[in-house]
Amino acid sequence: MISFEELQIQDGSPMYAQMIRYIKHGMIAGTIRDGDELPSRRMLSALLGINPNTIQKAYRLMEAEQLIVSHTGAKSYVTLDEKKIADIRAKQVEEDATTFVTAMKQMGISKKEVSLLLEKVWNRKGER
Amino acid sequence: MISFEELQIQDGSPMYAQMIRYIKHGMIAGTIRDGDELPSRRMLSALLGINPNTIQKAYRLMEAEQLIVSHTGAKSYVTLDEKKIADIRAKQVEEDATTFVTAMKQMGISKKEVSLLLEKVWNRKGER
Amino acid sequence: MISFEELQIQDGSPMYAQMIRYIKHGMIAGTIRDGDELPSRRMLSALLGINPNTIQKAYRLMEAEQLIVSHTGAKSYVTLDEKKIADIRAKQVEEDATTFVTAMKQMGISKKEVSLLLEKVWNRKGER
Amino acid sequence: MISFEELQIQDGSPMYAQMIRYIKHGMIAGTIRDGDELPSRRMLSALLGINPNTIQKAYRLMEAEQLIVSHTGAKSYVTLDEKKIADIRAKQVEEDATTFVTAMKQMGISKKEVSLLLEKVWNRKGER
DNA sequence: GTGGTCTAGACCACG
């Protein structure tokens, strides 16, 4: 069963989007795996203090992306395979990196400066 | 006169925000300088095919940030000094880097992998 | 004994409804006859991987329609006569045809086109 | 502007699904065309006596299918090209026909009988 | 108990 303990709404983007992002990151990191059971809407709703409909929306969107399956009256499950994970990961990572690099370039920041910057920021939040 | 030719709507963020980001990046890169003249709202509106109110909003916000000055009936001008530029730059860069690093860490991607990734993406879009 | 081998979940309609439809079609086609024995609920459940309650519901509804009879602790049997079959058949056929024709008309498809279409689809799945 | 006058909820399927089906049929029939403007959620809501959220859901799903486009603050528009229409039509028609033929075959009804049946049903509801 | 639909209505962001 997936735990949502670390999920905490922060930025301005919609909560359902943050939930999806959170799940996707877990899938990429390998903490969420194929066949995992998702908490029911009601349970999550109570747990996170979020309206069931909002949860429902997130689940529906993930189902549309074929990341999870759910059938009326039965629990919802994660449905992943190697390819799907690789796809998500590649897309997500690619997107993030491109956005970052584009921004840096637009500001006229050198590759070297970026390296130093990342080194600094990375360490500040705890080594991995 | 600032040119907006390279501005093209892409991500899902609001257009006025994209406009401001674009201008800020130019200021940091030095392509937009103190005293530069801004295109009139209605010209930009026609040029970019964006609602005049949206342009107006972007200008108003930049005015609030004291990046530009505009007087009713007259043109708008960029108003910058060394300190202001440094401030914007520091804030912007810091923010971008933190966002990027946080995302990478959430996905369990190593510092080394990030380096390789950036190297690849950076070169793909032309060296600086 | 009725075989459920060909039954495979497809459309979005509930499983119990699909089961009933399948049985009815068999009755009309004559492959399911008066007095035939139905598999036990638990056998079917295991065989089809469907929740026993769902099977139970289908059986209950068919019993209500007087298509089958079942006594506690005993097997269930099909109970049909000429009239019942004719009734089911007329109703079912009528309904299917009306649904189909209505859809075709809404899409502005001509009677001729429908004929050609049916000819094609009919042959694709083996002549009868 | 698309008119929803003829739309009237009937069968048991969800209203948002019926709305989508209605629109799709219009697209296939050619009464709804590329560039057509869709009524706003609020207007349709008032017009049909349906909750705005339900309309919203239908619109969102159609946007996901890339049948319409909508941007915050602006109206929604139909976005179609020849290929998309052909795809929808083919898929829809194919599906309906296959369902119908499969049902007929399962009931052991001959091709000839089906022809007669369709002839009868088609004429009953007004010639086209 | 679980998912799915729908209503009623508020609030925000955008154009």
Added chain:
DNA sequence: GTGGTCTAGACCACT
């Protein structure tokens, strides 16, 4: 005015 998000809560169908 328009789309988008969210809450609160009811009701139904399915397992």
